[in-house]
Amino acid sequence: MSPSQSPLRITIDADTSVSVLIDAPAAPHAACALAHGAGAGMTHPFMARAAAALAARGIAVLRYQFPYMERGSKRPDVPKVAHAAVRAALAETARRWPGLPLIAAGKSFGGRMSSQAQSAAPMPGVAGLLFFGFPLHPTAKPSIERAQHLAAIRVPMLFVQGTRDEMADVSLIESTVGALGRHARLHWIQDGDHSLKVPARSQRSQAEVFEGMFDAIARWIENLDETA
Numbered sequence: 001m002s003p004s005q006s007p008l009r010i011t012i013d014a015d016t017s018v019s020v021l022i023d024a025p026a027a028p029h030a031a032c033a034l035a036h037g038a039g040a041g042m043t044h045p046f047m048a049r050a051a052a053a054l055a056a057r058g059i060a061v062l063r064y065q066f067p068y069m070e071r072g073s074k075r076p077d078v079p080k081v082a083h084a085a086v087r088a089a090l091a092e093t094a095r096r097w098p099g100l101p102l103i104a105a106g107k108s109f110g111g112r113m114s115s116q117a118q119s120a121a122p123m124p125g126v127a128g129l130l131f132f133g134f135p136l137h138p139t140a141k142p143s144i145e146r147a148q149h150l151a152a153i154r155v156p157m158l159f160v161q162g163t164r165d166e167m168a169d170v171s172l173i174e175s176t177v178g179a180l181g182r183h184a185r186l187h188w189i190q191d192g193d194h195s196l197k198v199p200a201r202s203q204r205s206q207a208e209v210f211e212g213m214f215d216a217i218a219r220w221i222e223n224l225d226e227t228a
Contacts (some may be wrong), residue, residue: 024055030127032054041070
């Protein structure tokens with residue numbers, strides 16, 4: 001564990017608490033609660049890399065586990081439970097860094113649970129939603145049903161999507177984001193898959209791709225007022 005990280009737990013309800021990791025610069029200008037994807041927890045290499053990259057750009061990050069992952073289960077939580085975890089993580093993020101723009105972020109499942117929670121009842125202080133590979137539909141089953149709740153969200157959203165993502169048909173994610181109006185923006189990772197990885201044949205290294213991606217995210221956060 002790096003010196004920038006500190007482990008703690010947050011309480012979701014009387015019977016449930018989950019683990020959290022903090023990555024934060026000395027004087028952040030924004031704060032982010034980052035949720036993991038369905039198949040791997042908050043210590044997954046992508047999650048660690050995202051947290052470190054954002055912290056290096058002045059954004060404090062709180063990574064957290066969903067209850068099922070904390071228990072070691074492979075079956076994701078039902079939405080009600082997942083939404084409660086999102087809300088608890090955002091509340092803790094706001095408590096630790098009061099007054100900063102607050103971002104609800106997530107990889108795949110974590111992003112969708114964050115947006116569902118925001119859609120159902122806006123979370124206090126949330127200034128934007130960040131999606132790393134929004135899972136628009138099941139693999140090889142194109143549809144837009146999973147995006148219907150997004151229309152109710154009234155804060156800026158940034159969708160970071162790979163052009164080879166089998167869970168987000170290019171034309172469907174483009175039309176979905178376009179229909180959301182000026183609040184929503186789409187950042188493409190050319191040749192990226194659902195994990196935003198590019199193939200070896202790409203003329204860019206994965207490190208270069210991620211550096212550009214996190215630079216774009218940092219600019220989006222810095223200019224949230226323009227898309228609100």
